[in-house]
Amino acid sequence: MAEIADITHEFIRQEIEEFIERPEERQRTINTFAKARPEMQAIAAALIEGENDIVDQLTRQALDSGIEALEVMDYGLIAGMGIVGIKFRQNFIFVPEVLACARAMKAGMAHIEPILSAAGVEPIGTVIMGTVKGDLHDIGKNLCIMMLRGSGFVVHDLGVDTSPDKFIEAVEETKAPLLGMSALLTTTMPNMGKTIEAFIDADLRDEVKIMVGGAPVTQDFADDMGADGYGKDALACVALAKNLLGVVARS
């Protein structure tokens, strides 16, 4: 079992000590960073601080020095977003800070994605996400997408006001095994159920797991509609996605 002293980067050690309270999360994070080389810890630290220019620069340097793209993604970017997600869930940081971290993640991934894609490296999962028909709110959905991408998923974002037909088309086209629907309005929540019914009518319900979320949505509502899962926040969405797809962490 690794110890916090095994982590070389002081900022990462401070972040873990100050913000990660749950023992199992703390140990898991320590284990990850203890295995990460200093360059990866520096990328994670810059990401946590939302410094997209520095993440961009350090990611390029790491790749140029011969470090594998997968290692940079897992031990730099994803490990950093792991701490961001926990801080957000615990209200140590709020949406503006998460947006800045996601922007930094994107800056790093811009270098990594083409390499992984060319090498045929599979993502840990593929998810289709969209806000349901009649609803133009997307901040909650977008936070989930940021955290999913920050955990190594490939996400196809269908945007807002998404009809059941659009969800079906996307599943047929991408063969994604998981679909996430979001709603902010009580008036549009029933469209989640209508979309699930449309998948049943199209004989596609067994092809895809469906998760739902959004401010007015509850576990009971998700159960009544026949969803496979409900996530109350962005981190719960990631855990649910991993659970529904049976994902085992690459590391």
Place this chain on the structure above:
Amino acid sequence: MNMQSQSVGPMNSRQRVLAALRREPVDRTPVCNPTSVATVELMDLVDAPFPDANRIPELMARLAATSYTELGFDSIMPVFSIIQESSALGCKVQWEQKDNWPTVKMREPIYQDVDDIQIPADFLTHQDTRCVIDAIKILRKEFGNEVAIIGKTMGPWSLGYHCFGVEPFLLLSLDNPGKTKACLDKLKEATIQFGLAQIEAGADALTLPDHATGDLVSGEYYERYLRDLHIEFAEKLAVPIILHICGKTEDRMEFIAQTGMAAFHYDSKNDPVESMRIMRNRTSLVGNINNPETLFSKGPEEVRKEVIKNLDAGVQLVGPECAIPLQTAIENLKEIPKAVKEWHKEKASQN
């Protein structure tokens, strides 16, 4: 402890609401929703459906009046959505149908920078602001002084979401606080102009939604960006102002209580007793019956429990936490004033 029945004679609805907003004694706790009580059932009842009831003054007034005439609430709020002034500023709106609220198309922002912000010359004569002003005049003429007529003017933070898009605006707030403050300073003119026009039309009070919610930003953000602006609104808009912020807000209630706002319309994510403790009688509370899980999904008994929880805590005005779901059953809404009256009757019989 409620400020009720302290040698106070019978009041009408308007007197009751205005007294509660001043934290003065009332004959009973008023029932009020400073956001919206429009439902599909009420639209059918008075033949004033969405989306027209958001754009035609006569329909807006007719639908709004049902909160008093049909539900027995003590206030009338004719602005059912949060899009009226954003539409007048130039935002695109998806007007939707009877069973859904109109929404600003925030993915198509109209501003990118502070210099883009211009309050149009026709801001107060645009169909969607004019509609509210005219509806308030109609309601004032019809109801005189018997019921509180509440207007609504959006705060600059909410207008920022609409005009810049939520994510660009929140990122701007982190990247460039000075520019963010400059944006808020320009947008506040829309808040003030629309508020003053509604007061002139006869509004007794104004709701001021400004969605710096705990689900998006910190309490420190509220203090940094909005407290002083809200103090300015409370000073410049010479009627009681009811601030509305959804979500968890206990971490910013202390700052809200410093603004001079008459009341704070609070969400069910906040505990009534704790919220009252923070407010320390500096600002009234309005709320906080849960919408999606209680009013929309459960029955009158559950509604009653939440009403009583607020009354027991001493909350000054009881009502739903936010604009109620359009499919909410009238039966559940009628339960609110019924439960309030019975609670007071029971308390009176104990004394």
